[in-house]
Amino acid sequence: MDLDSVAKAFVDHYYTTFDNHRVNLVGLYQDGSMLTFEGEKIMGAQNISAKLNGLPFQQCKHNISTVDCQPSASVGGVIVFVSGSLQLPGEEHMLKFSQMFHLLPTQGSFYVFNDIFRLNYA
Amino acid sequence: MDLDSVAKAFVDHYYTTFDNHRVNLVGLYQDGSMLTFEGEKIMGAQNISAKLNGLPFQQCKHNISTVDCQPSASVGGVIVFVSGSLQLPGEEHMLKFSQMFHLLPTQGSFYVFNDIFRLNYA
Numbered sequence: 001m002d003l004d005s006v007a008k009a010f011v012d013h014y015y016t017t018f019d020n021h022r023v024n025l026v027g028l029y030q031d032g033s034m035l036t037f038e039g040e041k042i043m044g045a046q047n048i049s050a051k052l053n054g055l056p057f058q059q060c061k062h063n064i065s066t067v068d069c070q071p072s073a074s075v076g077g078v079i080v081f082v083s084g085s086l087q088l089p090g091e092e093h094m095l096k097f098s099q100m101f102h103l104l105p106t107q108g109s110f111y112v113f114n115d116i117f118r119l120n121y122a
Numbered sequence: 123m124d125l126d127s128v129a130k131a132f133v134d135h136y137y138t139t140f141d142n143h144r145v146n147l148v149g150l151y152q153d154g155s156m157l158t159f160e161g162e163k164i165m166g167a168q169n170i171s172a173k174l175n176g177l178p179f180q181q182c183k184h185n186i187s188t189v190d191c192q193p194s195a196s197v198g199g200v201i202v203f204v205s206g207s208l209q210l211p212g213e214e215h216m217l218k219f220s221q222m223f224h225l226l227p228t229q230g231s232f233y234v235f236n237d238i239f240r241l242n243y244a
Contacts, residue, residue: 036190036203068158068238073226074195081158081222081238096242098220100203104195116190116203120218120242 007069007080010103010110015062015084022053028112035115048115061087063094076105077113086119096120129191129202132225132232137184137206144175150234157237170237183209185216198227199235208241218242 001009017024029035029045035052036042042051064084072079080101085094102114123131139146151157151167157174158164164173186206194201202223207216224236 034192036192039188039190041192066161066240068161068240070156070158070163070236070238072195072224073199073235077195079222079224079236079238081220081240083220083240083242098203098205098240098242100201100222100238102194102201102224113195114192114201116192116201116222118188118190118203118205118220120205120220 003069003071003078006078006103006110007067010078010080010101011064011067011082014101015064018052019059019061023049025049025052029115030106030111030113033112033115035117037117038119057088059089063087072102072104074102074104078103078110083120125191125193125200128200128225128232129189132200132202132223133186133189133204136223137186140174141181141183145171147171147174151237152228152233152235155234155237157239159239160241179210181211185209194224194226196224196226200225200232205242 026045026049029048031044033045034043035048042048062084066083068081070079082099085096087094097119099117101112103110104113148167148171151170153166155167156165157170164170184206188205190203192201204221207218209216219241221239223234225232226235
């Protein structure tokens, strides 16, 4: 599978899981994983899962605008860069966001090592 | 120097150089460096420099809104994630952008291994 296909498959899986079964995101992280969410640094799969599942909305819908990827400096690693918008319940306007992931290979699949998320305020 | 200081110093240096002596950006990349600029993939310091210096504006001004950083999976490597806006000559409105860099250590300093840039259209 080429890098673009890996990136697109990951992005599709990540945001579908986020929007429908957010609790399952924990499986995409490991103990050494890092998330920086709107400037807040969180480390480790359990803490990252707690943060994402504790966000103050139950439902959301991500719409992806662009997906860019590059091989990383780690063997088999992939950098994925996403831009898009986020619809929250009861909110008329979409929130624009950017997010990057550094994926590392693990047992025939990938896990998220670096994850940085920012809303892009208009 | 802690990671946040490295990231802030790099971001300051990168955008000051971009806005004032864009030709000097070549020194921040190496042969294995990659830039994805608005979806276009460019490889190697010379090609990246040619792309950046060939952009159809002579002057610009970057304003940085947020800088996030994390250690990468490579020894001494740093992931830097930037959001901000870009003012072009004769344009009244600022263009919002997001950009990520993966910095790797080299001879007491850092060079850019991965670089992904996207405008965030409103």
